[in-house]
């Protein structure tokens with residue numbers, strides 16, 4: 201066994217990992233990467249098919265981002281945002297506000313509050329909204345509503361908004377109460393009367409938008425009971441950790457309209473979906489956020505994962521004036537929240553370089569063509585009897601595996617089918633992680649068509665290995 205693997209097994213504790221299983225075999229130790237390829241300490245090559253847990257946008261060791269970090273490092277790595285400003289954070293603030301207000305939606309997002317990761321971006325949004333609702337709307341004990349299957353991070357506030365039982369149920373006693381409303385999940389929706397076809401469930405669904413009715417009813421119920429919602433918190437266009445569950449087009453604007461009719465804010469958690477991940481490269485202006493692709497401008501936009509291109513931990517909670525203005529006033533009215541690394545200079549420099557890349561015409565063309573390539577290369581997977589649903593939303597894909605596609609009969613969780621398929625994929629040189637029985641494909645934007653074809657071929661081979 202490699203000595204670094206031994207040290208890991210002896211000393212480290214990995215996230216979301218049953219360590220008893222982890223300790224049973226030699227872990228892959230990543231030593232380097234270039235573009236969409238990762239290399240381990242034994243010199244084995246892997247395709248990074250989940251963009252290093254949904255963070256990496258432009259590939260590893262991108263020269264422009266490396267250069268930006270080096271240049272910044274030659275000046276200073278970090279200085280405090282408590283009482284001090286800095287160059288890259290100011291420049292990035294201006295660029296984020298520009299990107300957050302494309303011409304297709306009202307230009308209402310005006311302020312950037314930095315933090316370190318997706319969970320802290322959500323945590324800040326929660327506390328801001330709590331105060332906004334109490335001070336501005338005079339509601340003493342506001343509540344939050346989020347979607348079934350929602351995942352907003354692992355800190356206590358974010359977990360309180362989460363609705364994935366395996367992750368969240370055990371911590372119930374630690375959490376504040378939030379409400380949940382049905383998420384659109386066309387493939388397994390009880391209101392979908394369509395018969396499965398060899399196509400995305402959003403295409404063959406037959407329903408009357410009962411999922412929107414559920415949102416309306418949830419807000420009405422809350423109003424009758426006198427605990428108005430301060431905000432609807434939503435992963436726009438596609439719920440990530442829920443299992444890559446896409447919303448049918450038109451759901452988001454309808455849900456946002458209902459929330460606003462009830463004076464609730466719309467908090468868009470774009471930690472996974474932001475920075476072009478859900479597509480849009482083929483539209484005028486090539487909007488970078490999922491909300492905007494649905495014509496919705498949230499009151500608070502939370503970003504992290506891809507913000508720095510996947511290079512450094514960096515997050516932002518981007519808010520509108522009414523929220524910001526709530527905290528103007530006496531010293532004690534300030535927003536009492538912050539982290540030591542807030543507005544980190546290296547992170548901001550990397551993020552600026554990444555945003556600049558995203559706006560270059562050749563980068564936009566590359567994303568548009570990768571999106572088409574993904575659609576084309578996924579086509580043959582519909583021939584696989586264990587493939588129930590293939591859900592592509594821009595540059596992210598969830599493939600739900602089932603026992604029988606005609607009945608949608610799921611594999612039992614204990615069979616760990618998704619896990620086994622991903623183990624087989626790894627042996628074939630492709631790295632990704634499943635969510636239950638859903639295989640996630642989320643390439644860095646630089647992945648070539650040939651590389652993506654290799655991913656899909658390896659997946660078909662992994663099905664043969666597993667079933």
Ligand SMILES: *Cc1c(COP(=O)(O)O)cnc(C)c1O
Nearest residue numbers: 317318319351352353440471472
């Ligand atoms: C990953 C994720 C988070 C949490 O981000 P961390 O950086 O892991 O704290 C929150 N929301 C969504 C939608 C995510 O995908």
